[in-house]
Amino acid sequence: MFEGQSNTCGIRLGEMVSTRLPESLQQDVGPDLGRYRVLEITHTVDDKGLYANTFKGVAGATETLPLPENVTPPTAFPELATVIDNADPENLGRVRVRFLWQNSDQNSNWIRVQTPDAGTSGVIEKNRGLFFIPEIDDQVMVAFEQGDPARPYVAGSLFHQGNSGGMAPDNNLKSITTRSGHTIEFDDTDGAEKINIRDNGGSVITFDTKEKSLLIQSVENIDISAKNIRLSAQEKVSIGAQQNVEIAAEADVNTLAKGNVTTQSDGDTTLAAKGALTAEATADATIKGQNVTIEGKVAADLIGMQTSVQGQMTAVQGASGKVEVM
Known part of the structure; x- marks a missing residue:
């Protein structure tokens, strides 16, 4: 803090003043002492009518003014x-x-x-x-x-009376809910612990702790996309639909089992291939039906070490009425 005296009556609080030493001292340090911003000033007039003042100030380049010693800065509370x-x-x-x-x-x-x-x-x-x-x-x-x-x-x-629904019994539910209604809910109910992830359209993912299960429900579609997808179960994998089940691949479809493979339908079963169709068994192969038709558009061959054709009535016909047995 700079302190000075002058007889210049135009000095006011907050203004910048230029200061210099008295002429008797200028020969040692030079006349100019710099510019200061006035923070305090005291005006006096003596009994002879002569005016003088004393003032205090800070360097003109000061960006933050110091607090007065007797002033306590305001304190804000939440x-x-x-x-x-x-x-x-x-x-x-x-x-x-x-x-x-x-x-x-x-x-x-x-x-x-x-x-x-x-x-x-x-x-x-x-x-x-x-x-x-x-x-x-x-x-x-x-x-x-x-x-x-x-x-x-x-x-x-803060919740208040206008937007709080209160807590669940025993404070068992914790949740995060967005503006549109998307929710992550943690249920700590004893014996029924679970985590629910819901959207505002009704779809839900449930982690059921008691049943040790994961449930995914969608109002419309569930799409899974990845470079590779593997479904693995220690016991059983079940796929069911109230309408159709479709399996499609742009390359190959392979069905492998170390046990039996059963394909069963209440309606018709069709196997169709634009290329060759091969059915092979290392043991016996049996084809049964109310009527069995084997047809080749060019030729049909029945080949075996022993070949038997049996029936209560057996007919072998050729297109021209000619049958050759070799």
């Missing part, structure tokens, strides 16, 4: 507010709020929002952590960094 805007123009996740003491046409500046985890990583450049921005009309608690009224931040949101 208080309630309502979110009125969350469309941060700088896309930093901030909100604007209206405090209870503000009029309907007043609001705060953009305020940061506290979250349990926030930052970046070598993989995620932005929004690593828990990213939830309060919605418009949410009630929030605003705190202040080091009690500084100029440094507010949203410390959290």
Whole structure:
């Protein structure tokens, strides 16, 4: 803090003044002492009518003025507010709020929002952590960094009588629900523990702890896409549909079993191939039907070490009425 004296009556608080030494001292250090901003000034007039003043100031380039010794800076305490805007123009996740003491046409500046985890990583450049921005009309608690009224931040949101549905019995349910109704629910009910993930359209994924099962339900479609997909079960895999089941591949379809393979239908069963069709067994092969027809558009061959054709009536015919037995 610089202190000086002068007889210039035009000095006022807050103004810049240029200072210099008395002429008797200028020969040692030079006349100019610099420019100062006046913070205190005392005016005096003696009994002879001569004016003088003493003043205190700081260097003119000072950006932050020192607080007077007898002045305590204001301290801000947490208080309630309502979110009125969350469309941060700088896309930093901030909100604007209206405090209870503000009029309907007043609001705060953009305020940061506290979250349990926030930052970046070598993989995620932005929004690593828990990213939830309060919605418009949410009630929030605003705190202040080091009690500084100029440094507010949203410390959290609060339920109140108008938006709280209360807790489940024994506080068994914990949930995260978005604006449109998407929900992650944790159910700690003794003997019925589960996790539910629901969307607002009715689809749900359930992790059933008691049954040790995973249930996936969709109102419409379930699509699974990957480079490779493998379904594996220690016991049984069941595929069922109330209408059709279709298996298609642009390359090969292979069905393998170490035990038996059974294909059964209440209607017709058709095997069709644009290329060759081969059925082979290392043991016996049996074809049964009410009527059995074997037809070749060019030729039909029955070949065996021993070949028997039997029936209560047996007819062998050729197109010209000629039959050759060799």
